[in-house]
Amino acid sequence: xxxxxxSATIRRALTNPHGAFSRCRHLSTAAAATAVNYEDESxxxxxxxxxxxxxxxxxxxxxxxxxxxxxAMNDSTIHEYGNPHSRTHMxxxxxxxAVEVARIQVAKLIEASPKEIIFMSGATEANNTAVxxxxxxxxxTKKHVITTQTEHKCVLDSCRHLQQEGxxxxxxxxxxxxxxxxxxxxxxxxPDTGLVSIMAVNNEIGVVQPMEEIGRICKEHNVPFHTDAxxxxxxxxxxxxxxxxxxxxxSAHKIYGPKGVGALYVRRRPRxxxxxxxxxxxxxxxxxxxxxxxxxxxxxxxxCELAMKEMEYDxxxxxxxxxxxxxxxxEKLDGVVxxxxxxxxxxxxxxxxxxxxxxxxxxxxxxxxxxSSGSACTSASLEPSYVLRALGVDEDMAHTSIRFGIxxxxxxxxxxxxxxxxxxxxxxxxxxxxxxxxxKEGIDIKNIQWSQH
Amino acid sequence: MVFHRLSRxxxxxxxxxxxxxxxxxxxxxxxxxxxxxxxxxxxxxxxxTRSLKEALFSNNRKFCTSFSTTSEKGGEETEKINVIFxxxxxxxxxxxxxxxxxxxxxxxxNDIELEGACEGSLACSTCHVIVMDTEYYNKLEEPTDEExxxxxLAFGLTATSRLGxxxxxxxxxxxxxxxIPSATRNFAVDGxxxxxx
Numbered sequence: 007x008x009x010x011x012x013s014a015t016i017r018r019a020l021t022n023p024h025g026a027f028s029r030c031r032h033l034s035t036a037a038a039a040t041a042v043n044y045e046d047e048s049x050x051x052x053x054x055x056x057x058x059x060x061x062x063x064x065x066x067x068x069x070x071x072x073x074x075x076x077x078a079m080n081d082s083t084i085h086e087y088g089n090p091h092s093r094t095h096m097x098x099x100x101x102x103x104a105v106e107v108a109r110i111q112v113a114k115l116i117e118a119s120p121k122e123i124i125f126m127s128g129a130t131e132a133n134n135t136a137v138x139x140x141x142x143x144x145x146x147t148k149k150h151v152i153t154t155q156t157e158h159k160c161v162l163d164s165c166r167h168l169q170q171e172g173x174x175x176x177x178x179x180x181x182x183x184x185x186x187x188x189x190x191x192x193x194x195x196x197p198d199t200g201l202v203s204i205m206a207v208n209n210e211i212g213v214v215q216p217m218e219e220i221g222r223i224c225k226e227h228n229v230p231f232h233t234d235a236x237x238x239x240x241x242x243x244x245x246x247x248x249x250x251x252x253x254x255x256x257s258a259h260k261i262y263g264p265k266g267v268g269a270l271y272v273r274r275r276p277r278x279x280x281x282x283x284x285x286x287x288x289x290x291x292x293x294x295x296x297x298x299x300x301x302x303x304x305x306x307x308x309x310c311e312l313a314m315k316e317m318e319y320d321x322x323x324x325x326x327x328x329x330x331x332x333x334x335x336x337e338k339l340d341g342v343v344x345x346x347x348x349x350x351x352x353x354x355x356x357x358x359x360x361x362x363x364x365x366x367x368x369x370x371x372x373x374x375x376x377x378s379s380g381s382a383c384t385s386a387s388l389e390p391s392y393v394l395r396a397l398g399v400d401e402d403m404a405h406t407s408i409r410f411g412i413x414x415x416x417x418x419x420x421x422x423x424x425x426x427x428x429x430x431x432x433x434x435x436x437x438x439x440x441x442x443x444x445x446k447e448g449i450d451i452k453n454i455q456w457s458q459h
Numbered sequence: 460m461v462f463h464r465l466s467r468x469x470x471x472x473x474x475x476x477x478x479x480x481x482x483x484x485x486x487x488x489x490x491x492x493x494x495x496x497x498x499x500x501x502x503x504x505x506x507x508t509r510s511l512k513e514a515l516f517s518n519n520r521k522f523c524t525s526f527s528t529t530s531e532k533g534g535e536e537t538e539k540i541n542v543i544f545x546x547x548x549x550x551x552x553x554x555x556x557x558x559x560x561x562x563x564x565x566x567x568x569n570d571i572e573l574e575g576a577c578e579g580s581l582a583c584s585t586c587h588v589i590v591m592d593t594e595y596y597n598k599l600e601e602p603t604d605e606e607x608x609x610x611x612l613a614f615g616l617t618a619t620s621r622l623g624x625x626x627x628x629x630x631x632x633x634x635x636x637x638x639i640p641s642a643t644r645n646f647a648v649d650g651x652x653x654x655x656x
Binding site for chain 2: 121143144146147274275277279288291292293
């Protein structure tokens with residue numbers, strides 16, 4: 007048994023050109039994709055055999071943890087185990103110091119003061135605290151919330167919950183490119199509007215909203231502006247002063263940090279007041295009681311600092327890869343539609359619809375590429391994404407959308423392989439598709455009268 | 460007899476002097492007193508007329524803006540405003556607060572249950588009071604960042620909350636109603652009330 011393992015390892019080491027990488031196969035999937043196919047290296051995943059671990063192209067769902075962030079967290083976990091709120095001994099002071107350093111790192115990324123950062127368990131908690139907290143605090147005078155139809159589920163669910171409590175919510179529609187119509191926003195604001203919540207970068211289609219203009223409108227009408235910037239920080243330049251936001255939700259695991267931590271930026275001047283969701287000893291300015299997860303917070307801070315340093319380089323790299331992906335697919339296929347504005351978009355998100363192909367079958371065919379159709383939250387449900395519906399995409403195109411997420415660690419080989427696999431799958435499915443046949447013959451599908459059996 | 464004449468003189472002066480120097484409230488009170496003093500002669504009245512004399516012959520600015528109760532005037536009374544505290548059961552307590560005194564001190568002097576754990580050094584939120592009328596709230600100065608930070612920690616915070624130790628009595632606040640919240644951040648679910656030190 008041992009000799010078999012040894013001989014297999016020797017064979018692998020001698021013949022595999024990417025010798026060093028194959029040892030850390032869990033991190034780099036480029037090697038797995040391009041390596042020669044040995045029988046004992048294939049993986050059995052849910053009854054299907056694939057040649058190696060799939061290519062990870064779902065960066066909007068989550069990102070792998072950056073090794074440098076992991077180093078910072080590891081060190082902190084072992085040595086700084088005190089409760090950061092213990093005031094009486096060195097263990098508490100050390101842990102508190104680590105948390106404060108992380109706070110400064112997060113604040114610098116968004117041009118805020120460290121006193122304005124409240125650490126939470128993630129962007130979902132931050133969104134809940136912001137939306138429900140603000141409206142509950144001002145419930146006597148403010149009864150109206152404005153948000154968009156393309157928000158993240160946690161914001162929409164919080165708004166629905168507020169509706170149950172008696173508040174009124176306006177869900178603004180978006181234009182076909184995914185951007186908010188500023189005139190509609192201006193018209194929707196009422197004297198009793200307590201909050202405007204519009205996300206900075208959409209997680210499904212990647213469009214970047216016109217934040218400065220929205221901030222200006224909110225300032226004119228004196229309405230607090232909340233934004234879910236979980237997909238935006240560390241990727242596009244964020245400035246809370248220029249955007250005039252009163253509240254901003256952030257998440258660590260979207261910027262190569264650990265899962266389970268996020269933050270809420272709460273403006274101090276002019277002060278915005280919230281009713282906290284977590285009551286207790288008054289930690290984090292009374293807005294989020296409970297012992298802070300020191301190590302997660304340290305990881306978040308380290309991730310923010312890295313993001314600040316590498317934002318420009320990452321953008322260049324990812325933009326190159328995005329163009330490679332889109333051009334590669336468009337060269338070989340027609341009927342490919344990009345969902346959302348191409349101009350005002352974050353480069354790492356590419357949401358494509360392939361006409362005459364069914365999305366689920368395409369996903370099942372793309373076994374060796376880890377992508378998503380729509381967002382991770384909507385992947386559990388059978389309905390197509392509500393974001394695409396808000397864009398006005400036809401039902402058949404909405405069903406066929408695939409979201410490619412490109413990140414800091416994606417390589418050219420991964421993109422090339424993804425293009426190859428996608429093109430192969432789409433062509434195979436289109437060959438089988440009767441609709442595609444009809445289109446090729448020149449029949450206009452929209453005018454067909456389907457008969458009921 | 461002397462007091463009677465002095466108060467008469469004072470009321471005439473008040474009528475003739477421009478309104479800018481004397482507060483209307485102050486002037487009105489003197490006018491009332493000058494009729495009322497026929498009916499009674501109280502120490503309050505004596506103090507009022509004595510203070511009128513001082514106002515006439517001394518710098519007005521000193522009179523209107525004295526901050527500490529232990530000023531060079533010693534035990535002599537300064538102008539007071541009416542403050543109404545509404546405690547957690549809804550009962551109203553009317554007190555008079557000298558101008559320049561902070562609300563926390565005034566409450567302690569009148570044995571009102573307003574806890575002031577840090578004794579007015581902006582390090583806690585236990586003297587949290589809620590200004591019941593928005594127009595009185597707007598008459599107060601903007602809270603500083605430090606006060607706002609402490610207020611964030613207060614129990615039962617509202618949009619018109621202030622820290623009592625930072626509210627200094629001034630004539631515009633006459634008649635202000637301050638509600639005391641039902642609890643402070645120092646948990647006392649057993650009903651314990653700490654004594655002011």
